Amino acid sequence: MGTESAQTERMMGILLNIGEEMLRNGSEVRRVEETITRMGKAYGAMYVDAFVITSCIVVTINMGNNNTFTRTRRVPEPNVTDFSKLEKLNSLSRQFCKTDMSVEELEEAYEGIVSQKAGFLKFCAGSVIAAGTLAVFFGGNLTDCVLAAAFGMIICVMKKYVMRFCTNTIFFNFICSLLISMLIRKTGIFLSIPVDKIMIGDIMLLIPGIALTNAIKDVFVGDTVSGIMRLAESLLWAGAIACGFMLSFFIV
Numbered sequence: 001m002g003t004e005s006a007q008t009e010r011m012m013g014i015l016l017n018i019g020e021e022m023l024r025n026g027s028e029v030r031r032v033e034e035t036i037t038r039m040g041k042a043y044g045a046m047y048v049d050a051f052v053i054t055s056c057i058v059v060t061i062n063m064g065n066n067n068t069f070t071r072t073r074r075v076p077e078p079n080v081t082d083f084s085k086l087e088k089l090n091s092l093s094r095q096f097c098k099t100d101m102s103v104e105e106l107e108e109a110y111e112g113i114v115s116q117k118a119g120f121l122k123f124c125a126g127s128v129i130a131a132g133t134l135a136v137f138f139g140g141n142l143t144d145c146v147l148a149a150a151f152g153m154i155i156c157v158m159k160k161y162v163m164r165f166c167t168n169t170i171f172f173n174f175i176c177s178l179l180i181s182m183l184i185r186k187t188g189i190f191l192s193i194p195v196d197k198i199m200i201g202d203i204m205l206l207i208p209g210i211a212l213t214n215a216i217k218d219v220f221v222g223d224t225v226s227g228i229m230r231l232a233e234s235l236l237w238a239g240a241i242a243c244g245f246m247l248s249f250f251i252v
Contacts, residue, residue: 004063004067005069008061008063008069009069010103010107011043011061012059012061012069014110015036015039015040015059016071017114018035018092018093019032019035019050019052019057019073020075021085021086021113021114022089022090023052023057024076025081025086025089026081026083026210027086028214028217028218028221028223029052029053029054029218029223030221030223031090032050032057033050033051033052035089035090036052036057036059038093040061042096043103045061045062045063046063047062048060048061048062049061052226053226053229054075054226054233055074056072056074057073058070059072077168081210084118085113085114085116085118088113092106092109092113095109120160124156124157127156128152129149130152130201131148131152131155132145132146132149133145134200134204135147135148135198135200135201135202138197138200140201143191143193144197144198145201147195147198148197148198148201148202151183151184151198152201152202152205154180155176155180155205158176158179159176162175169237170236170237170240171240173206173237173244174240174241174243175244176244177203177242177243177244177245178244178247178248180202181199181244181245181247181252182248182252184198184199184202185248185252189252206237206241207238208233208234208237211233211237212230212231212234214230215228215230215234219231
């Protein structure tokens with residue numbers, strides 16, 4: 001019985017790890033709850049209760065004979081969204097439910113997925129292309145495109161090396177938008193060009209579009225608490241970005 005309990009505790013740890021990684025990489029809470037529940041039942045549990053909000057996961061598993069296990073996980077604030085990793089975690093959960101994969105094999109496959117790091121060059125390339133093309137999309141010219149792409153690269157560098165020193169995403173968005181806006185305005189003064197299209201292209205890299213979309217979706221599917229939390233957080237992020245850009249107009 002002791003070995004069985006230890007194996008169940010290990011399985012619960014893996015379920016919490018998978019749920020946490022899914023949340024941090026852009027998944028909605030309903031999908032995380034369904035994934036944990038189905039994997040728990042595939043493991044052999046009589047019933048599984050999974051409660052997920054944006055910052056916390058609570059899982060209870062009953063294996064029969066009054067053997068009930070409950071664990072809680074505090075989910076840290078996400079710093080990057082990786083849909084490739086999310087897709088692999090979804091595939092792993094489906095594979096576990098369809099095959100006779102052992103706990104050891106599941107843990108090994110999970111470790112292989114989370115150990116894969118998104119390429120920084122690819123991340124920068126995507127941000128540079130997005131900033132430059134959005135500047136043109138909103139009416140900018142070639143100069144706006146090039147400058148927006150250059151400042152987009154600076155934002156990428158700040159996300160990689162500066163964000164870790166910030167207390168939360170709200171503070172980072174404020175600092176990043178303030179510094180980038182000041183640099184853009186100084187560049188515009190030096191080159192005697194308007195900078196509104198450049199700012200628009202770069203500000204889109206900081207807008208919490210995925211979090212806001214998931215917030216609305218959570219509310220529509222009935223996860224009101226999580227939806228309101230995501231919505232409030234998204235509005236605070238957007239407010240910090242706006243304050244950073246506005247403050248630069250008084251400094252420069």
